[in-house]
Each structure stands twice: as structure tokens, then as C-alpha cells.
Amino acid sequence: MHNKAFLYNITVPQNITVPQNITVPQNINVPQNKTVLFNKSVLSINGGENFSMKNTDYISWDQYFMGIALLSAKRSKDPNTCVGACIVSEDNRILTVGYNGMPSGCSDDEFPWERDGDMYNTKYAYVCHAEMNAILNYNGTGLKGSRLYVTLFPCNECTKAIIQKGIREIIYLSDKYSDTPGVMAARRMLKSAGISTRKYENMDYKIELTL
Numbered sequence: 663m664h665n666k667a668f669l670y671n672i673t674v675p676q677n678i679t680v681p682q683n684i685t686v687p688q689n690i691n692v693p694q695n696k697t698v699l700f701n702k703s704v705l706s707i708n709g710g711e712n713f714s715m716k717n718t719d720y721i722s723w724d725q726y727f728m729g730i731a732l733l734s735a736k737r738s739k740d741p742n743t744c745v746g747a748c749i750v751s752e753d754n755r756i757l758t759v760g761y762n763g764m765p766s767g768c769s770d771d772e773f774p775w776e777r778d779g780d781m782y783n784t785k786y787a788y789v790c791h792a793e794m795n796a797i798l799n800y801n802g803t804g805l806k807g808s809r810l811y812v813t814l815f816p817c818n819e820c821t822k823a824i825i826q827k828g829i830r831e832i833i834y835l836s837d838k839y840s841d842t843p844g845v846m847a848a849r850r851m852l853k854s855a856g857i858s859t860r861k862y863e864n865m866d867y868k869i870e871l872t873l
């Protein structure tokens with residue numbers, strides 16, 4: 663039932679995929695009568711010593727930071743649009759995070775979440791967007807050269823702050839308001855300021871968290 667693999671009498675369980683680039687290190691002698699078992703992180707010699715190999719089932723930087731943005735969005739009280747943002751340095755350190763919500767001291771239960779009506783009675787007059795919150799939450803020395811991961815393409819107001827803080831790239835999930843004047847204005851400013859935008863693609867890695 664087992665597939666024969668390279669070197670000695672190595673057998674591989676059928677339910678495990680062995681990466682093409684795995685090789686048995688030269689300095690390890692696999693006894694002729696032993697079986698080598700692979701899993702995602704450990705190469706073990708049945709009946710003998712084990713030696714570790716690195717886990718190959720890890721997420722990319724893009725997945726990691728967009729994952730943080732998505733998790734941050736889970737804090738939002740907005741009944742219609744929960745947005746999260748994560749800003750990272752050029753060397754992939756998380757600098758700050760944010761989500762859309764009412765300003766501090768403005769109760770989530772007292773201020774309106776309505777979308778229709780006069781501005782005074784809609785959320786648009788009050789909610790601080792995720793990108794803006796991430797920028798305002800930052801207490802470090804600067805965001806110059808950083809990247810913004812955000813679950814929704816920024817509006818024109820956040821874009822002004824993004825440009826002024828020196829953020830150099832925006833990676834976004836949804837662009838569902840791309841035809842609105844605000845987002846069109848945002849793109850116009852970003853293009854003029856030389857800030858690149860990139861749609862996050864290939865959402866095929868599912869993670870289930872129990873919290």
C-alpha cells in the first residue's frame with residue numbers, strides 16, 4: 663500500500679504529501695531495515711531517532727497581515743460594513759491596527775448606525791474608519807515606507823491621511839465602492855502621489871479559530 667520513495671527503504675503513508683524538495687540529510691544514516699515516516703514537520707525513523715524539519719504549512723506575510731486586518735474587523739460594531747486595517751513596516755513588523763468605529767467617548771449605543779437620512783443622524787458623520795484609526799492609534803516614530811492591509815479600499819478622507827503619513831502601498835480585499843465619487847477621488851490622489859494599490863488575491867487558505 664505504501665509508495666516506495668528515494669534512499670534506502672523509505673515508505674510514505676498514502677495520506678501524506680511529501681514536498682518535492684525533501685531530501686534526507688547526508689549525515690544521517692538510515693538503517694537499511696528501518697522505515698522513514700514523513701509528516702508536515704518531522705522526519706522520523708521508525709524505531710530510531712527523530713529529527714525535525716521545518717513546518718511547511720505556514721502562512722505568507724500577505725496572509726498573515728490580511729488575517730490580522732480581518733480579525734480586527736471583527737471588533738467593529740457597524741451593522742453593515744465591518745472593516746479592519748493593519749499597517750506593517752518594510753521589514754514586516756506590525757506597526758498598528760484599527761477597525762471602523764465611533765470615536766472614543768462616543769457611545770456605540772447612543773450614536774447612529776443608520777445609513778439613510780440627514781447626515782446628523784447617520785453614521786457617516788461620526789464613524790472613524792479603520793485606516794484612519796490605525797494611523798491615529800500609531801504611537802511610533804513614523805509610517806514612512808509602510809504597507810497598509812485593509813479589507814475595503816480606502817475612501818478619499820482616509821487616503822489623504824495615508825498619503826500624508828508616507829504609506830507606500832495599499833493591499834485591499836474588497837473594492838465594492840469603486841464607482842463612488844469618494845473612491846474615485848481616492849484613486850486619483852493615490853495615483854498622483856505614486857502610492858501603489860494591489861488587490862489581495864487567491865483567498866484559498868481557510869483558518870478556523872476557536873477563541
Ligand SMILES: [Zn+2]
Nearest residue numbers: 791816817820
Ligand atoms: Zn475612510
